[in-house]
Amino acid sequence: MDPKPGKAFRFFNPFAIWTDFALRSGEAMLDAAQAAVARPKVPKVAVLPSVEAPPPKAAPAKLSKSARKARKNAASRARRRGR
Numbered sequence: 001m002d003p004k005p006g007k008a009f010r011f012f013n014p015f016a017i018w019t020d021f022a023l024r025s026g027e028a029m030l031d032a033a034q035a036a037v038a039r040p041k042v043p044k045v046a047v048l049p050s051v052e053a054p055p056p057k058a059a060p061a062k063l064s065k066s067a068r069k070a071r072k073n074a075a076s077r078a079r080r081r082g083r
Contacts, residue, residue: 063071
């Protein structure tokens, strides 16, 4: 039996099929990685004009030493009473 003159003889080779699949999927993964690296990373930031910006929060008022001590004593009394 003579093979056709324009076609090479082909036979079933699982190793060749697996190798072809592995090479193609590896190539696709490399292409995806290159595209991800080449994509410009634009930060997503909202800028509020000063007119629409909320007012800054005021810092809590500083307590005097005696007021801090009274607060601490009240907190410890409440803990002892189970509140």
